[in-house]
Amino acid sequence: MKTSSMYKTLALLLAIxxxxxxxxxxxxxxxGATDDxxxxxxMHYYNKELNEPAPTAQLEKLAExxxxxxxxxxxxxxxxxxxxxxxxxxxxxxxxxxxxxxxxGSMTQTFADNGQILPLDDFLNEKDGWKDQFVEGTMTPYExxxxxxxxxxxxxxxHLIYYNKDLFAQAGINEFPTTWDEFTTAIxxxxxxxxxxxxxxxKGKWVMxxxxxxxxxxxxxxxxWFQNIMNQEGDAKFTDQQFVDALSAxxxxxxxxxxxxxxxxxxxxxxxxxxxxxxxxxFIEGDWAAGTLTSDAPxxxxxxxxxAIFPAIEGAADEQNTVSGGGGxxxxxxxxxxxxxxxxxxxxxxxxxxxxxxxxxxxxxxIPAITVPGKEDMDIPVLTKKxxxxxxxxxxxxxxxxxxxxSIIEVMNSNLQNxxxxxxxxxxxxxxxxxxYERKSK
Amino acid sequence: MKAKxxxxxxxxxxxxxxxxxxxxxxxxxxxxxxxxxRYSLFEWSGGPNMTFVGLQNFATLMQDxxxxxxFGNNLFIIVLSVIGQVGIAxxxxxxxxxxxxxxxxxxxxxxxxxxxLAAVVIGFLWSMVYNHDYGLLNNVxxxxxxxxxxxxxxxxxxxxxxxxxxxxIWQFIGFYLIIFMAxxxxxxxxxxxxxxxxxxxxxxxxxxxxxxMLKNTFKVTIMLCxxxxxxxxxxxxxxxxxxxxxxxxxxxxxxYDVSFNRFELGYGSAVSVGMLVLSLGLIFISQLIGRxxxx
Numbered sequence: 243m244k245t246s247s248m249y250k251t252l253a254l255l256l257a258i259x260x261x262x263x264x265x266x267x268x269x270x271x272x273x274g275a276t277d278d279x280x281x282x283x284x285m286h287y288y289n290k291e292l293n294e295p296a297p298t299a300q301l302e303k304l305a306e307x308x309x310x311x312x313x314x315x316x317x318x319x320x321x322x323x324x325x326x327x328x329x330x331x332x333x334x335x336x337x338x339x340x341x342x343x344x345x346x347g348s349m350t351q352t353f354a355d356n357g358q359i360l361p362l363d364d365f366l367n368e369k370d371g372w373k374d375q376f377v378e379g380t381m382t383p384y385e386x387x388x389x390x391x392x393x394x395x396x397x398x399x400x401h402l403i404y405y406n407k408d409l410f411a412q413a414g415i416n417e418f419p420t421t422w423d424e425f426t427t428a429i430x431x432x433x434x435x436x437x438x439x440x441x442x443x444x445k446g447k448w449v450m451x452x453x454x455x456x457x458x459x460x461x462x463x464x465x466x467w468f469q470n471i472m473n474q475e476g477d478a479k480f481t482d483q484q485f486v487d488a489l490s491a492x493x494x495x496x497x498x499x500x501x502x503x504x505x506x507x508x509x510x511x512x513x514x515x516x517x518x519x520x521x522x523x524x525f526i527e528g529d530w531a532a533g534t535l536t537s538d539a540p541x542x543x544x545x546x547x548x549x550a551i552f553p554a555i556e557g558a559a560d561e562q563n564t565v566s567g568g569g570g571x572x573x574x575x576x577x578x579x580x581x582x583x584x585x586x587x588x589x590x591x592x593x594x595x596x597x598x599x600x601x602x603x604x605x606x607x608x609i610p611a612i613t614v615p616g617k618e619d620m621d622i623p624v625l626t627k628k629x630x631x632x633x634x635x636x637x638x639x640x641x642x643x644x645x646x647x648x649s650i651i652e653v654m655n656s657n658l659q660n661x662x663x664x665x666x667x668x669x670x671x672x673x674x675x676x677x678x679y680e681r682k683s684k
Numbered sequence: 685m686k687a688k689x690x691x692x693x694x695x696x697x698x699x700x701x702x703x704x705x706x707x708x709x710x711x712x713x714x715x716x717x718x719x720x721x722r723y724s725l726f727e728w729s730g731g732p733n734m735t736f737v738g739l740q741n742f743a744t745l746m747q748d749x750x751x752x753x754x755f756g757n758n759l760f761i762i763v764l765s766v767i768g769q770v771g772i773a774x775x776x777x778x779x780x781x782x783x784x785x786x787x788x789x790x791x792x793x794x795x796x797x798x799x800x801l802a803a804v805v806i807g808f809l810w811s812m813v814y815n816h817d818y819g820l821l822n823n824v825x826x827x828x829x830x831x832x833x834x835x836x837x838x839x840x841x842x843x844x845x846x847x848x849x850x851x852x853i854w855q856f857i858g859f860y861l862i863i864f865m866a867x868x869x870x871x872x873x874x875x876x877x878x879x880x881x882x883x884x885x886x887x888x889x890x891x892x893x894x895x896x897m898l899k900n901t902f903k904v905t906i907m908l909c910x911x912x913x914x915x916x917x918x919x920x921x922x923x924x925x926x927x928x929x930x931x932x933x934x935x936x937x938x939x940y941d942v943s944f945n946r947f948e949l950g951y952g953s954a955v956s957v958g959m960l961v962l963s964l965g966l967i968f969i970s971q972l973i974g975r976x977x978x979x
Contacts, residue, residue, distance in 0.1 A: 335730030356731025660929030
């Protein structure tokens with residue numbers, strides 16, 4: 243008897259508590275909203291623990307800004323990189339974007355069309371000479387409808403071949419191939435020597451796109467073709483022979499076992515790991531990988547590491563000294579922020595992206611989007627110096643997945659994965675991409 | 685009447701108890717469901733701009749090969765899971781009622797443990813097991829001399845569906861095991877005693893008593909199995925992300941890709957609604973089959 247009545251009271255208590263929690267949640271939200279009115283809400287993916295160059299530099303600059311402006315309250319929300327992308331898209335769908343956040347080039351058009359982000363052209367001209375300090379091409383991904391919507395942070399290359407010259411020598415290759423034919427011969431030689439030629443971790447699907455195809459395809463098609471595709475002018479099609487040739491080049495690499503067998507189930511950090519364990523002679527990724535190699539690779543591997551880009555392709559029509567790159571993430575401002583907050587946000591973004599910030603990014607081992615005066619005298623990691631050298635002697639071309647519509651990229655990436663395992667021919671892959679392109683242009 | 689009222693709480697009390705759960709359910713399930721149904725009629729990339737397109741999204745869905753392939757993958761998982769999860773769980777629960785089995789509690793707990801792990805943990809765990817170079821599976825195979833069996837388990841489109849289904853089966857056996865064991869305790873002991881007197885062997889008892897007595901439990905478990913596997917997502921998302929290509933894409937993964945990778949939230953909602961309709965259809969069919977057997 244006593245226990246049953248005890249249970250009853252307990253259950254009732256629980257029920258009341260649950261209701262209380264529910265209503266309390268509602269209350270909290272409201273309080274949060276009033277709090278937000280004075281603090282700038284900001285979302286990013288910078289993680290101190292990961293020790294990545296540009297994010298760490300941004301965190302240090304952010305702390306510095308907070309120290310100098312104790313009157314400005316910044317409410318940070320920090321996500322992991324991949325979660326960040328999902329979360330920002332979800333928030334955009336619910337029209338609940340924070341005041342200041344990071345966007346990728348491919349998000350620009352959608353966010354701008356929906357009126358969710360501010361055009362920043364006036365802001366760029368407010369600071370004397372600031373706009374011209376950015377490396378040419380780094381803002382292109384964030385342009386939409388004739389306006390700039392993002393201030394880029396880092397602007398390095400997404401295609402770089404990190405190779406181990408000791409393993410190359412072991413296979414009888416004394417210098418990095420200068421033509422595509424020599425490149426494919428080198429791959430055969432590496433295979434004969436029992437070394438995995440290229441470590442590939444394409445589970446995230448973007449590696450093949452950003453680090454391979456964007457550069458390789460431009461060598462075949464030229465920039466004009468891509469501009470036509472982007473502007474939907476002329477009769478440029480993904481089924482054009484030049485583009486199919488580019489896909490075929492990748493297909494051929496897969497056919498001659500240039501990659502590890504599990505390329506579609508490991509990710510980019512695992513491809514770096516394969517390389518750092520001395521299991522593979524090369525891996526192809528952006529300049530950010532240099533930071534990881536510098537801090538994590540065993541000394542002998544790091545000492546043997548050289549950097550190259552795809553060699554020139556015989557018979558391909560266009561410029562061959564090109565590298566895809568020019569901008570990864572950029573700051574964007576919510577279109578709904580108040581005047582007062584906007585002024586504060588502008589100061590903050592300027593502090594995070596000016597030449598001082600660029601210098602810090604460079605000193606940590608990544609290529610900033612802004613030019614850095616006096617970089618010759620700076621003490622920067624060896625690999626970063628090598629990359630700077632390459633970047634300065636070549637021309638940036640657009641990274642596909644920062645400029646093409648997300649749905650085309652999705653179709654392209656899935657087809658690339660299938661092509662790598664011989665499930666679809668380059669011709670059919672091109673057809674599928676073209677189909678999605680036509681559907682989007684309607 | 686009076687005695688009954690003494691035990692039975694007043695209606696008001698019942699509704700009050702139900703209210704919190706119902707409220708949560710409404711906001712977490714019902715409201716989003718109706719919102720998704722509404723969004724599926726629009727072309728919408730998130731944000732304020734929405735264009736009404738009527739049933740256009742569903743017309744596209746009907747002809748969307750990736751969607752139907754994803755549905756096929758869901759069916760594959762369901763068939764294997766009904767055999768694997770429900771079948772194996774039944775066998776183990778029969779074993780655990782045998783008197784010669786030692787440490788029953790221990791077995792039950794161990795089999796149930798994967799159930800309390802988060803799907804993401806399971807996904808990571810198994811992608812390590814399947815890893816081509818360092819994975820447990822390939823290591824075991826090579827150490828017992830079966831090098832020829834070594835596969836890129838998550839990279840070959842012909843076997844990837846089998847590879848991603850195995851962890852799903854492994855995780856949920858424990859769940860169905862608990863259901864079966866609870867149901868078996870409700871079978872009157874007299875039936876077994878009578879059978880023993882008639883000289884029926886243990887396996888005949890299982891086949892003629894346990895199995896028929898659990899018919900309704902089977903129906904429920906199969907329904908749970910279908911419903912659970914129609915919405916499977918996280919394991920596969922972590923292990924392969926739907927790849928290579930689309931070969932391990934399930935419907936929920938596709939809805940996610942369309943909504944959040946392609947920014948087509950309207951069409952993504954249509955995919956979700958399609959998923960709901962197909963799930964209800966399957967459950968309805970499975971119930972129909974169950975009913976026919978009865979008569």
